[in-house]
Amino acid sequence: MNLSSLEQIIVCPCCKNKLTKDGGHYKCTSEGCNSTYPVFNGIPILINPHNDLFEQKDFETEGDIFFKTYSNPGIRFLKRIQPDITYNNVSERNYADIASLLKGEKPIRILVLGGSVDGVGITHLKNILKEEDLLVETDVSYGPNTTVICDAHEIPFADESFDLVIAQAVLEHVLDPFLCVREMNRVLKENGLIYAETPFMQQVHGGKYDFMRFTHLGHRRMFRNFNEINSGVIxxxxxxxxxxxxxxxxxxxxxxxxxxxxxxxxxxxxFWVKYFDLILNKTRGSIDAASGFYFLGRKEKGYLLSDKELLASYRGFRYSAEE
Ligand SMILES: [Zn+2]
Known part of the structure; x- marks a missing residue:
């Protein structure tokens, strides 16, 4: 990754003013703020010093606070060979669509929230990236991809920095997903793309870091400031x-x-029951029963989906009493 182009767009997560490199740290240039941010193994830890949940020092060791690593070799073996219990053949297609929508943007700038490890299908998008493009994979955990540690509630990037912002299987794990989407909107350029995948009928995963579920319309409303390109069952x-x-x-x-x-x-x-989704990923009845939904939209000046339009966009069969 190109560190100098990253440094052009990072800002203080507290006050959104510019940061300067100060020895091995980043420092906020605003006099009233003066916050400092450590760097660990080359990865900036851009966590607000007053963050309620995460502390900068949590990230100054190798330990991980989200993905648990098991020391028992038997459990590690079971984890490796266990089949996936979700059948998802949709994300790959969506990322291929996103890749073709981004063609012509030069250089392409992409922000991934919760991107410490690859989401399903994202390699289809990564494969089109060139040297001059910028892919920033952020998370509150260390993984093979982590380039910046940050909290999605306080994204440490300047306004209108990115052509695409991704939150794949992330918004269920944040305390205030609506605030996170506002932040995603802020860092997106005009006409930039937003992509999210979020569960609906899924039990708790990620232990204590699991807070929200959305129906198709509940999910759509969270992105009401974006013009929908596509949405549906994951x-x-x-x-x-x-x-x-x-x-x-x-x-x-x-x-x-x-x-x-x-x-x-x-x-x-x-696990084999998931293969019913070869059919059920496409049926209209699934909109009321799916494991999860995606939304792909575009930031357009002045666009706002009204709640009347939202309700009119319902695609399922569960009619209300008077109908
Ligand atoms: Zn600051």
Missing amino acids: AGAGSALVWSLKYFLTSFANSKKVDRVLSYGGTFLF
């Missing part, structure tokens, strides 16, 4: 059913050990 009721069966089993657990046995047992017993 994984259908087949995947939702695998999750339900697995969590039905784990809900019998009263100890961590039993939970683990039931969790792996459920995965290996029921």
Whole structure:
């Protein structure tokens, strides 16, 4: 990644003023703010010193606070061989569509929130990037991709910096997804693209860092400042059913050990049910029953989806009483 082009757009997460390099740190140039930001292994830790949840020092060690690494070799083996319980053949197609929409932008600037590891299908987008393009993968955890540590509620980039902002399987893990989307909007250029994938019928994952679920319309409303290019089902009721069966089993657990046995047992017993989504990713009935939804939209000056328009865009079959 091109560090100098990154430094042109990073700002103080507290006050959004410019940062300067000060020895091994970044320092806010605003006199009233004066916040400093450490760098760990070349990765700027742009966490507000007054952040309620995360502390800068949490990131000054190798340990990870989101993705748990297991020391038991048996569990590591099971984790490696366990099948995925979600069937998603939609993200790849969406990223291919996004790649073709971005053609002609030079250089392309992309921000990924929650991007410490690759999201499903994102390599289709990464493959079109050239040397002069800028891909900034941010997270509150260290992974193979992490280039900046930041909190999606306080994105440390200047207004209108990016052509595309991505939040794939992220907005369920933040405390205030609406605020995060406002921040995504702020750092997007006019006519820039926003892409999100968020679960609807999925049980808790990521432990304590899991807060929100959205219906198709609930998700659409969060992006009401964006003109929709496309939206729909990421994984259908087949995947939702695998999750339900697995969590039905784990809900019998009263100890961590039993939970683990039931969790792996459920995965290996029921994962195949997800293949119903070969069909159910495309049906209209899925809009009321899907595992998760995506939204792809464009930032357009003055655009706002009214709530009447929102309700008129309902695609499902669950009519209200008077109809
Ligand atoms: Zn500042």
